[in-house]
Amino acid sequence: MDRHHIPRGALLTSNLPQLQNLIKRDPTGYREEFLQQWNHYESIRKIFQSSPDEQAGQFKGLVSFIAQVAQCYPKETKDFPAQMSTLLLENYATLSPDTRKSLVQNLVMLRNKNVITSIDLLKTLFPLLPRTTSSALRSFIRKTILTDIKTANLRTKNHKLNRAVQAMLFGMLERGMEGEVVGDKGKFKANKNADAAVTKQSADEAMWAVVLAKELWKKGVWTDPRTVQIVALGCFHPITKVQSAALHFFLGSENDEGDSDDEDDDDVDVKGLHHKRDINKKTRSGDKKLIKTLKQAKKKRVKKSSEEVTPNFPALQLLNDPQTFGERLYDNLNRYDKRFSLDHKILMMQLLSRVMGAHKLCVLGFYTYVVKYLVYHQLRIPAILAALAESVHSLTPPDAVTPIVRKLASEFVHPGVGPEVIAAGINAIREVCKRQPWCMEEDLLGDLIEYRKSRDKGVLTAGRGLLQLYREVNPGMLKRRERGKEASMNKDKGLMPLAYGHEAAATGGGIEGLELLEDHWEKMRAEKEGEDGEVEEDGDAGWEGWEEGSEDSDSDSESEGWVNVSDDGDDLVISDSEDEIDKKKAKGKGKKVETEADAVAEDKDMEVDSEEKPQEEEKPVKFSTLATTKILTPADFALLNDLRIKAATEAVEAGGGTATKRKLAALEANKKSQSASGALADGFISEYDILGPRKKAKADYEERMASIAKGREGREKFGSNKGKKKKDAPSSSTNREKKRNKPIMMIMQSGAVRGKKKASLRDKQKKLRAHIDKAKKAGH
Structure with missing residues (x-):
């Protein structure tokens, strides 16, 4: 039959792509043809549900066709997505892989055409x-x-x-x-x-x-x-x-x-790839694949080595009821201790310790549990020590941590172990005492800081670090000759550490360095006033109507919403508060009793000084009120950190001591940690903080090659300056250079080589004598 005499319906139904195109252009005109295909789909679907192997190809074609034009006939195809979803969920095991993929793709297409919602699609895909x-x-x-x-x-x-x-x-x-x-x-x-x-x-x-x-x-x-x-x-x-x-x-x-479900392994066998390339057929496409694989492996390896594992601090802060979370985590760790592997238990310890440190929780059973792992021959002991140190904070009871410190000292710090073990033990003790200084005993501290005289660099550094820590946090526990100049001066002034349970912010410590930020803004305000004649407040946009809290308002003026507490004008005499009483009590803790002769000598020195020198009035300490008048943004805190670093740098350049240099290093490290993790996570430590400085390990092949390539940067390439490559005026190669690349058989047939073979003994002696004379003239 001629093609022109075929009925339109029969022609269109045999060519679904053409019918699909025409329906999208004119849905109303081709509605009858669509209904014919829809009825065909309904009959095949019933057969397909009972025996999926029959007419699978025709069924997939009809499903794809209806999914393409479903938006043109929403009333007729309202049950089509539900039928596809039911078929996938109920008969998934009996469907062929191609049919599964086709049905999923058609459902995604219906979502892209807004025929179904995202919730309907996800209920099927999950x-x-x-x-x-x-x-x-x-x-x-x-x-x-x-x-x-x-x-x-x-x-x-x-x-x-x-x-x-x-x-x-x-x-x-x-x-x-x-x-x-x-x-x-x-x-x-x-x-x-x-x-x-x-x-x-x-x-x-x-x-x-x-x-x-x-x-x-x-x-x-x-x-x-x-x-x-x-x-x-x-x-x-x-x-x-x-x-x-x-x-x-x-x-x-x-x-x-x-997370690595669909990704390739990071460890690529480079030697195996080269060996496979040598024994297989050499093709250009094989070379390209090998080069591409090696580049990807190198990129992954470099990325993996450069990335620093930083804790997910925002997620830790968003935990709901962290105390219950920590207790449940400890219960699982303690109950299934025999069932979990060591690596999994260390993961649980790390998370529990970080939750305790971030929220200042007290899960005291953890310290009893971790004692059995505190031996120097324990596998992965640096990770366990780091987790232990992270779990301690300022609110941890010292009585719960003191046995831990004793255990660390008895197991790690004694002459029967290697220097790296001693260094790790002292570093772990220092990290624990850094967070809770009152857990250390005075006699034990005196024994530990003696290791600062060791010949090993790691042990020496660890001992000095512990000594410097207690010079800063509690110099009263040290002997007089070990306190140092600054610590002794602070002790003589009465500046003593806070007792357990007291925070610096609660005693009026405020935000350190806030006056630097206030001075910076005053300087900027003065510059703007000098240029424009007007004063503009930085960061005050959008805060109109809150003038009551500004620092410009007079204390004598009465504004709406404020009540004067004392109007009689009498001065209020404040006695010693509870905080000051606790400070006075804390002065005596960890402090050795001085002899009566020393006390009398100090009194005499003070009397002589008071007679010789006139007493100078103490300069009033400047306290910034910026925190009470303005809500500081993260950008303000970043600027404050930069100003503190700038001030510390100037102090170091002006001849500051070691304390100033350590302060600058701490500020720079804090800024680096904040930029890396995006949050204040300076309380988290790594295994390297426990191990301390160690001898440099031998570089592997890749490190040596990288060092060689770095040394060649900016240097001329090796080779002769002759020829056209390194000349100002390029020229061709010389005949002598061309001789080097001639085949050996051509050289063997040359006249020069034949002449040497046929030369007489007399001619050979002449040439040898001439060569010797020439060498003597050249000075060889």
Whole structure:
């Protein structure tokens, strides 16, 4: 039959792409043809549900066609998305991989055409993640979920979608919380009547819930406390793999198994790649693939070495009820101590210690638990010591930490161990005492600081660090000859450390260096006033109507909303407050009783000084009132830190002592830590702080080659200056240079070589004599 005589309906139904194009142009005109294909789809769908192997290709074609034109006939295709979703969720195991992929792609297409909502799509995709065995399809589903949520929150936060998705993730986690923790081998023991497949599916769902929550937090899409609660719930999941993924989220590391699902391994066998290249067929495409693989491996290796693992400080601060979280974490650690591996227990210790340090919690059972690991031959002991030090803070009872300090001193600091062990022990004690100075005993401190005279550099540095710490925090515990000049002067002035439970802010310490910020703003205000004749307040925009709290208002004037407390004008005499009484009591702690002769000598010296020198009036200490009149922003605190660094630098250049240099180094380190982690996380320490300075390890091949390449920068390339490459006026190569590249067979047939072979003995002697004479003239 001729093509021109075929009926239009038969022609269009046999060519679905052409019909799809025509329907998009004129939906009303081709409605009958669409209904014909829709009826065909309904009949095939019923057959396909009973036997998916039959007519799979035709079914996929019809599904793709209807998904393309579904927005043109919303009334007729209102049940189409639900049918696709039901088919995927109920018959997923019996569908072929191509059919699964086609159905998922068509559902995503319906979402892109706004036929279905994001919630409808995600309700289908979330259950598919733990059931999918294809890595390509799993990667596509994961990428689709993340992209859809990110796009929905691009301009403004889509709270409705976020709450719905977060509820799904909570449900995925809570379905497996009834199981029993077994250990690190991935086993899961649930109720006896539970199905093994259902149990494994719930474990996979929990893992994907944690991974998706972490990805959305990392991309900045979700930064609310509900996201942190999802991952915090994963820390108590019976599956150890889920626990590990959740613990790594708070610790800031990304080396867990969930995040590297679709990524290649970082460790690439370079020698194996070269060997494979040598034995396989040499092709240009193979060379390109090898070069590309080596470049990617090098880039990953450099990135991994340059990145510093910083704790997720914002997530730690958003924890809901951190005290309960810390206690539950300790209960899991203590109860399942025999079931967890050492690496997993160290992860739990690190998170527990950082939560305790960030929120100043007291989980006293942790110090009893960690004592059994404080031996120098314990595996990964630097990480355990770092976690122990991070858990201590100013509100930790000294009685709970003193046995820990004694244990560290008895196990790590004695002549029977190596110098690196002694250095690690003293450094750990210093980090603990830095956070709670009152846990140290005076006799033990005197023995430990004697190690500052050691011949080993690491031990010497550790001993000096401990001595310097107590010169600053509590010089009364040191002998008079060990206190140093500045500490002795402060002690004579009555400047004593605060007692346990007292904070510097509560005793009027304020914000250190705030007067620098106030002086800086006054200088800028004066410059603007000199230029424009007007005074403009920096940072006061949007705060009109709050003049009552400004520092320009007179104290005698009465404004609305303020009440004068005392109008009689009598001076208020304040007796010793409780803080001052505690200070006086703290003076005697850790202080040796001086002899009566020393006290009499000091009194005589004071009398002589008072007679010789006139008493000078003490200069009033300037206190900034800026913190009471202005809300400081993070930019203001960054500027304050820069001003403090500038002032400390000027003090060092003016001839400041070691204390000034240490203050400058501490300020610069604090600024570096804030820029790296984005938060104030200076209370967290690493294993290198425990190990201390060590001898430089031997450089590997890559480090040596990098050092060689760095030394060659800016230097001329090796080689002769002859020829056209290094001349001002380029020229061709010489005949002598061309001889070097001639084949050996051509040289063997040359006249010069033949002449040497045929030369007589007399000719050879003449040439040798001429060569000797020439060498003598040249001075050789």
